[in-house]
Amino acid sequence: MSPSGYRICVLASGNGSTFQAIVDACRSGYLRGRVTALICNSPSAFALTRARKEGIETIVIDSAAMPQQEYDARLLHELSIRKPDILCLAGYLRILPASTVSSFPVILNIHPALLPKFGGKGMYGINVHRAVIAAGEKESGCTVHIVTERVDDGPVVVRRTVPVLPGDDAASLKNRVHAEELTAYPEAIRKVMEQNWH
Numbered sequence: 001m002s003p004s005g006y007r008i009c010v011l012a013s014g015n016g017s018t019f020q021a022i023v024d025a026c027r028s029g030y031l032r033g034r035v036t037a038l039i040c041n042s043p044s045a046f047a048l049t050r051a052r053k054e055g056i057e058t059i060v061i062d063s064a065a066m067p068q069q070e071y072d073a074r075l076l077h078e079l080s081i082r083k084p085d086i087l088c089l090a091g092y093l094r095i096l097p098a099s100t101v102s103s104f105p106v107i108l109n110i111h112p113a114l115l116p117k118f119g120g121k122g123m124y125g126i127n128v129h130r131a132v133i134a135a136g137e138k139e140s141g142c143t144v145h146i147v148t149e150r151v152d153d154g155p156v157v158v159r160r161t162v163p164v165l166p167g168d169d170a171a172s173l174k175n176r177v178h179a180e181e182l183t184a185y186p187e188a189i190r191k192v193m194e195q196n197w198h
Helices: 017-028 046-054 068-082 126-134 170-195
Strands: 006-012 033-040 057-060 086-089 107-111 139-146 156-163
Touching (some): 017 046, 156 170
Parallel strands (some): 006 086
C-alpha cells in the first residue's frame, strides 16, 4: 500500500457503472485509496470512456483478437507492472487463470446472485436473472467475494438481497440487483481494507 492509500486496479468488459461507483467511493473518501488503472478486454467498452473522463489510465487488451493463452499472459504482464493492492473484477466477462489469481494479494468479484446459488459456468449477466426467476426464487441479490481458482467459490465479503417480485422478468430483476451492486462493491472493498484481508 502506498502512503496515499490502497492502489486499486479494475477489470471491466462493459458499461462500467460499477467501476464508476468504485471511483466515486475513492473520491468521496469512503475508500482510502484510488483507482490507478482500468483494463478492458473490449475496445468498445463504455467503461473506457468513463475512465478517460476521470483521468485514469486505461489499457485495452482485445480478447477477441488473440488466443486465450496470449491474452492471459498480456493481462498478467500489465497487472504485474501496476502492482495493485486490490484487484476488482467489475462486470468482467472472463475467468482469470490460476497463475493470475495467485499473483495478487486480494482479488474481488461481484456476482449478480446470492452465491452459492446460481454461480459457476454460464451463470453471468441476464442468464443469472432468468435462472433465478425460472427456479421460482423469492429472493435474489448480489455477492462480492474473494476470487479463488474455482469460479464463484471464494469467501463471501458482502451479500445484499432484493425480493423477487410478482411480475418480475429478467430485466426488471437485473435492474433491482444492479442498484444494490453499486453499493455492495465499495462496501466490500472498504471491509477488505479495514480487516486487512490477504
